[in-house]
Amino acid sequence: MIIFKIVYKSLRQHLVSTLVSAVAIALAGGLLMAVWVVKEESNRVFTGVTGGFDAVLGARSSKLQLVLNAIFHLEDSPGNIGPDDVEVIQHNPNVEVALPIAVGDNLKGYRLVGTTTALFERVEFSPGHRYQVSDGRAFNQEAKEAVMGSFVAQQLGMKVGDTFHPFHGLQYDENKQHAETFTVTGILAPTSTPADRVVWIPLAGLQRMSGHDARAAAEVSAVLVKLKQDSPMSGFQLDMLYNKRGNKLTFAWPIGAILAKLFDKIAWFDKILAFVAYLIVVVASASILASIYNSMNERRREIAIMRALGARRLTVFGVIVVESASIAAIGMVLAFVVYGAIVVVASSIIRAQTGVVIDPIAFHRIMLLAPVGIIALAAVCGVFPAIKAYRTDVAVSMSHLS
Amino acid sequence: MSDSKTITASFGSNITQVSSVVNDTKVLSIRGLTKSYRTPDGDIKRVVSVDAFSMDPAAQIGMKGESGSGKTTFLNLIAGIVKPDAGSIVLNGTELTKLNESHRDRLRATTLGCVYQSFNLLPGYTCLENVLVAMAFGAGQDRAFASLLLQRVGLSRRLDYYPRQLSVGQQQRVAVARALANKPRLVLADEPTGNLDATNAIETLALLRETCAEQGAALLLVSHSPDILSQFAHTEEFGVLNRPSAH
Numbered sequence: 001m002i003i004f005k006i007v008y009k010s011l012r013q014h015l016v017s018t019l020v021s022a023v024a025i026a027l028a029g030g031l032l033m034a035v036w037v038v039k040e041e042s043n044r045v046f047t048g049v050t051g052g053f054d055a056v057l058g059a060r061s062s063k064l065q066l067v068l069n070a071i072f073h074l075e076d077s078p079g080n081i082g083p084d085d086v087e088v089i090q091h092n093p094n095v096e097v098a099l100p101i102a103v104g105d106n107l108k109g110y111r112l113v114g115t116t117t118a119l120f121e122r123v124e125f126s127p128g129h130r131y132q133v134s135d136g137r138a139f140n141q142e143a144k145e146a147v148m149g150s151f152v153a154q155q156l157g158m159k160v161g162d163t164f165h166p167f168h169g170l171q172y173d174e175n176k177q178h179a180e181t182f183t184v185t186g187i188l189a190p191t192s193t194p195a196d197r198v199v200w201i202p203l204a205g206l207q208r209m210s211g212h213d214a215r216a217a218a219e220v221s222a223v224l225v226k227l228k229q230d231s232p233m234s235g236f237q238l239d240m241l242y243n244k245r246g247n248k249l250t251f252a253w254p255i256g257a258i259l260a261k262l263f264d265k266i267a268w269f270d271k272i273l274a275f276v277a278y279l280i281v282v283v284a285s286a287s288i289l290a291s292i293y294n295s296m297n298e299r300r301r302e303i304a305i306m307r308a309l310g311a312r313r314l315t316v317f318g319v320i321v322v323e324s325a326s327i328a329a330i331g332m333v334l335a336f337v338v339y340g341a342i343v344v345v346a347s348s349i350i351r352a353q354t355g356v357v358i359d360p361i362a363f364h365r366i367m368l369l370a371p372v373g374i375i376a377l378a379a380v381c382g383v384f385p386a387i388k389a390y391r392t393d394v395a396v397s398m399s400h401l402s
Numbered sequence: 403m404s405d406s407k408t409i410t411a412s413f414g415s416n417i418t419q420v421s422s423v424v425n426d427t428k429v430l431s432i433r434g435l436t437k438s439y440r441t442p443d444g445d446i447k448r449v450v451s452v453d454a455f456s457m458d459p460a461a462q463i464g465m466k467g468e469s470g471s472g473k474t475t476f477l478n479l480i481a482g483i484v485k486p487d488a489g490s491i492v493l494n495g496t497e498l499t500k501l502n503e504s505h506r507d508r509l510r511a512t513t514l515g516c517v518y519q520s521f522n523l524l525p526g527y528t529c530l531e532n533v534l535v536a537m538a539f540g541a542g543q544d545r546a547f548a549s550l551l552l553q554r555v556g557l558s559r560r561l562d563y564y565p566r567q568l569s570v571g572q573q574q575r576v577a578v579a580r581a582l583a584n585k586p587r588l589v590l591a592d593e594p595t596g597n598l599d600a601t602n603a604i605e606t607l608a609l610l611r612e613t614c615a616e617q618g619a620a621l622l623l624v625s626h627s628p629d630i631l632s633q634f635a636h637t638e639e640f641g642v643l644n645r646p647s648a649h
Contacts, residue, residue, distance in 0.1 A: 002538040013526035305522045308483065309580075310511020310539035312504050394483045395475075398522075 003315060006306075007323045010299075011330075017291045018327055021284075025331025028284035029374050030338025032277040036366040037339070038346045039270045041358035047259045049193050049356055051224065052125040053099075054235060055253035057081065057089050057242065058222035063252035064262055070101060070222040071255060072194045072354055073111045076170060077103050080219035081249060089223050094234030096227060097122050100220040102206045107164055109172040110152045112199045114206030114220075117141055123226065125191045136160035136186030141202045147186040151196040151355060160184055166201075168211055179210050194355035225253075281374055288327050289381035292320060296388045303389050304397030317390040324382025325375050332371040428492070429587050429620045430457040430480065435489035436646075437475055448646040449475050450486075455643060459587065462611060462621040464634030466641070473624045473640045477590045480622075481514055482506030494587045511540035515581030515619065517610065519593035521573045523565040529576045530561040533583045540584030551579040554616075555609055571602035578610050582617050589614050591623040595630055607633055 011018045051071050058066040059079030068075035080102075090098040102114035120131050120138045139145035148158055158164070162184045168176040182201060190196055207217045227234045235253045242251035252258055303316050343360040351357050437450040449472035457463060467473030478484040480491060482498050483506075491498040494513045498506060523532050533548040552561055555575040557568075565573050574594060581589050591610060595603035607623075607630055614621040623630070624640065631637050 002535070005538070006535070009526050009531075302524055302526075305524055306535070306539070307507070308481070308510075308516060308522070309536045310507050310584075312507045314504075315539075395478050398478070398483070398518075 003318050003322055006319050007326055010319070010323055011326060014291075014295060017295065018330070021288045021291050021327045022331040022334060024284040024287050025281075025328050025374060025378070026334030026338050028277070028280040029332050029335030029370055030342060032274075032281055032374075033335065033339040033364075033366050033370050034342035034346065035270075035273045035277045036370075037343055037360075037362070037364050038350075038358065039273070040364055040366075041347075041362060042350065042356075043260075043263050045356050045358050046354075047256045047263065049259075050255045051193055051195060052123045052131075052226065053097075053224040053255065054227045055225040055238065055251055055255065056222050057085070057098075057225055057249055057251050060248060060250050063250060063258045066222060066250055066252040067255055067258050069103070070224060070252075072356075073103070073113065073198055074194075074354065077221040078250075080216055080221060081223065083218045083220075085249060086220055086223055089225060092234075092238070094228055094231045094237065095225055096229075097225070099123065099224040099226075100203060101222055101224060102203055102219075103170065103221045104212065105166040105168055105178065105206060105209060106170055106172055107152070107166055107199050108156060110149070110156070110197055110199055111170060112146075112166050112201055112206060114201050114203040116203055119200065120147075125193050125195065129191070131191065131195060132189045133186035134189035136184070139185050139200070139202050139205075141204065143202065144180055144182045144205055145185045145202065146182045147188055147200040148184055149188050149196040149198045149200070149355070150190040151351065152199055153184075153187045155352075158184055160186060166199075166209065168209075180205075192355075192357035197352075197355035225251075281377065284331070285328070285374065285377045285381045288324050288378050289384055291327075292324055292382060293385040293388070296385050299389070300392055300397050303392045304394050307392065307394040308398055313390045316392065317386045320386035320389045321379050321382040324385075325379040328375045328378030329371075332374055335370070335374075336367075427459075428456045429459045429461070429494055430455070430622070431490070431492040432456065432480075433490040435476075435479060435491060436487045437472075437479055437484065438487055450479060450644055451646040452476065452489075452644055455638075457588065457620050457622060460615065460618050460620055462614065462634060462636065463623070464631040464637040465622060465624045465643075466626065466631055466637060466639050467624045468626050468641065471640055472644055472646065474592055476640065476644065477516075477592050477622075477624065480588075481516060481590060482510050507539075511536075512584055513587050515584070515586035515589040517574070517577050517581045517589065517591040517594040519596035521565070521570075521577045521597070523573055523576055523580070525565055528562045528564055529557055529568070529579075532565070532576055533580045536580045536583040548579075548583060551582055551613075552576070554613060555579045570597055571599075571606060574598060574602070574606050575609065578606070578613060582613055582619065585617060586619050588620045588622065591621065593625055594623065595625065595627065600629070603627070603630065604633075 056066045056070040058070060059081055061078030065075050065078050069077050086100050089095060097118060099115055099118055103111060105112040117138050120133060124130050133147055139147055163181050165181055166178045167173060168178060188195065238251050239253055242249045306316060347358045347360050432452055432455040435450060435452045436448060438446050438448040441447050475484060479486050486499060493509060496509055501509060524535060527535060529552055530548055533551060534543045534545065537543045537548060549561060552558060555578055557572060557575055560568060560572065594610060595606055598606055611621060625631055
């Protein structure tokens with residue numbers, strides 16, 4: 001117990017250097033945990049976000065582009081597919097839902113997606129959870145009406161009954177406003193999926209928007225496909241049909257695996273981020289070492305006095321090691337504050353950009369490993385000044401004191 | 403000296419049998435003690451060579467010693483801080499020279515009290531904490547007894563003061579209280595009044611002698627001041643006791 005009391009005293013005596021070192025550890029530990037959790041959560045959430053669909057059928061392109069465009073509403077559309085192809089997939093016996101979507105316009109940067117009311121009636125974005133209009137009602141397929149994603153409604157401050165003019169293209173340009181006026185009939189209940197940052201309008205409303213190519217009025221940008229659960233081979237069969245034998249369309253299936261491949265491709269970036277975070281941890285731990293080591297000359301007096309009072313060499317050794325570990329422990333408590341701040345900001349950015357919500361308080365093993373590892377590392381760093389304390393010659397130090 | 407019993411000391415993985423407890427009525431018995439140092443020139447210089455010296459329990463001895471005479475080394479040898487080249491130091495019945503460092507530390511904490519010229523208080527600790535820390539290394543912390551000691555040296559209203567908030571005289575009183583914290587059998591005082599003015603010096607000396615007597619602790623005080631030494635009935639001349647050139 002005396003070791004902890006002495007450590008407590010020492011930390012108070014060297015309050016400024018203790019706080020500086022602890023803050024360095026807090027930043028390092030917070031960053032390490034945040035990088036890890038954002039990476040893991042993003043990976044988990046993005047590969048898990050399917051919007052309730054198993055596949056996307058679109059124009060010939062990369063599967064990733066199709067998924068990003070049709071599910072995450074991020075990429076440009078690779079092209080359109082004709083009504084015949086839509087009809088074929090809709091009547092495929094292995095398909096439970098084939099939901100055509102059309103894109104090409106926006107409302108102040110938020111994408112307008114034309115579709116059918118089947119979205120609200122037949123699709124569950126996660127098991128047991130349908131796309132529900134929480135305020136108002138779904139759009140009428142023949143009218144110029146819209147259902148706002150919850151995030152869009154919040155960001156634009158729109159409510160049921162409001163009207164708007166769409167803007168042409170996927171990028172917001174105030175000079176490219178369409179003449180049509182759409183009325184908001186409902187607000188989509190939050191789903192924590194990309195659907196929240198989309199303005200949903202009737203398919204025909206987007207296809208027939210003024211200024212669009214009339215020849216393409218019957219075409220769609222993609223078809224979101226939900227396969228029947230009782231036909232496990234259907235995905236393989238459709239993959240074979242469209243991707244291997246055909247050369248006109250691309251069948252992006254399964255969505256989660258396609259996203260997982262994307263994360264695999266950018267795994268090197270994660271590793272660099274993690275490496276930088278580890279490096280910061282090492283530097284922060286080294287700062288504890290430097291701080292304590294530099295103070296050893298000043299502490300030699302106290303160590304000599306304690307040794308003269310009967311403290312053993314191992315006691316003063318232990319004091320320094322525990323002190324180093326304690327600074328790291330204080331730092332790691334603060335690190336959770338830093339972690340929280342980083343993850344909250346990161347998750348709000350991810351939500352704004354993709355509509356996907358990552359859970360900032362989800363438990364990850366790094367939350368255990370990082371504190372334990374960093375405190376252990378700091379304890380190891382404390383060994384060097386502790387050896388100096390251990391070797392303090394009491395007689396010499398006392399004669400200097402006297 | 404001949405009647406010894408065995409204590410078992412553990413150090414690392416080695417168990418050593420140390421015959422270190424002796425039957426001696428003296429609180430301190432020294433025989434043939436020598437200590438030499440290597441000078442920067444490479445020469446060996448003997449600084450302590452004491453044939454015999456002893457103290458009875460509760461005795462108070464004033465020892466005259468000039469600067470550089472080796473008296474501090476002599477006290478460090480008694481305290482077990484420095485290991486002798488040869489000789490015997492029996493402290494409260496324990497042969498100090500046969501103990502390893504860890505056990506010497508323990509013996510120092512439990513048997514000895516030390517008062518220094520420069521007080522050597524821990525600056526980040528209050529008066530009370532300075533006494534309690536000494537107890538922690540020895541018999542265990544006893545807040546009530548620590549307070550009592552500080553009350554005895556006239557600092558009952560300064561328990562929570564830090565050394566920097568005290569006068570030098572008050573600081574030395576804290577040092578006196580700390581020296582008695584573990585109810586020692588022997589108190590070593592190395593020029594304890596060297597940094598004090600004449601009035602404080604006499605007061606502190608009186609306090610040190612009184613408290614040692616009250617606690618039943620022997621007192622070995624080294625000073626070069628005739629005024630201080632004149633207060634003792636029994637004085638020794640370290641220059642006579644220590645004959646490093648005689649060997």
